[in-house]
Amino acid sequence: MRLSPRALLNGLPFRTRLAIAFSGLFLLAGTFLLAFVVLLARYGTSQKVQGISITYGDLPSGRASPFDPVHPTRPCLTPDPPSDVAAIQKIDQTVRAVQDTALHQMVLWSAIGLLVMALLAGLLGRWLAGRALRPVASMTETARRISEQNLHQRLALTGPDDELHRLADTFDTMLDRLERSFESQRRFVANASHELKTPLAVQRTTLQVGLADPLPDGLTEVREDLLDANREAEQLINALLLLARSDRGLEKTEPVDLAATARLVTAELAPLAAGAGLRIECVAAAPWFVPGDPVLLRHLLTNLIRNAVQYNHPGGHVRVGLDGSALTVTNTGPRIPAHRVPDLFEPFRRLDADRTTTAGNGLGLSIAASIAQAHHATLTARPGPEGGLTLTLRFRPGAP
Structure with missing residues (x-):
């Protein structure tokens, strides 16, 4: 897919775009100035050449000394043709050749100088843009560090009372x-x-x-x-x-073994699943430690697994799997339209489906999604091909 120049330019950092703008403006102004000087020089030279009167006189015989005074000679009003006319034509052609060569050299070296100066203007503009945007970079870094745990911090920008301040x-x-x-x-x-x-x-x-x-x-x-x-x-x-x-976020974190927590929650909900006629299993190959709040993470897994038990049918199953990169909770149950899946994460929203236990309050998955967001994790849902739902929890490396 081809990108337009405007799209490519918009994709560049602001500092680079500002430097390109400096170079472009300098190049445009220099080109206009160069064209103006060349046109005036060519026009003025032509006018001066046309106004020059060629005079000839008798040259002194012998070798002249460089210190001898030169006396003006009387103009020759009627030059002898045709030798004088040929000489004038040669002089005119010589003048025009010198004029063209001078203009050509002036344009060539001026263009080279203009390009070099435009490059230097771009580099200088980039440096100046960096200097001008340094307070913005400082503000951005400070704003990135501020969260709900340290809202007491402020930008506290010093300097003159300008737009940035x-x-x-x-x-x-x-x-x-x-x-x-x-x-x-x-x-x-x-x-x-x-x-x-x-x-x-x-x-x-x-x-x-x-x-x-x-x-x-x-x-x-x-x-x-x-x-x-x-x-x-x-x-x-x-x-x-x-x-x-x-929703307030995490005040402190500690390493939590998600595999052990999943096995513990599965064992606690096993009687509930057995009473509903369901098979429940937890497959966790190895310990999986993630930074977070152990109480909130336990509530997260409890809500996911309890939801899988509640929205099921007798004779179904619930499977909890961990592979070190994601946790999945899969259950059987009624078919769920794909366009209704986002509604499951809204508070007090329940789909009209059969349940194997008593009615809940419609907050289970919304709480799970909020806890996942507090841990910088993603919680997604995908309908099963034969019914039921697959919930997937992924943690971002190094989070929270």
């Missing part, structure tokens, strides 16, 4: 707003963890104590329904708090 001040003001927003979110999560879960715990204790056995048959069923609703509300709150925590 105002840009840095605007960026620092934006960081102030972001820092206040993150601090507000952290306070909300910390407060919600206590303010929302404590009333549910009190409510559950009251139901268990106030409606203790023996109870009439009607109240026993009501008590179980209330306890189920209480547990579902607590699970929903825990899921929302976990989602908020993963």
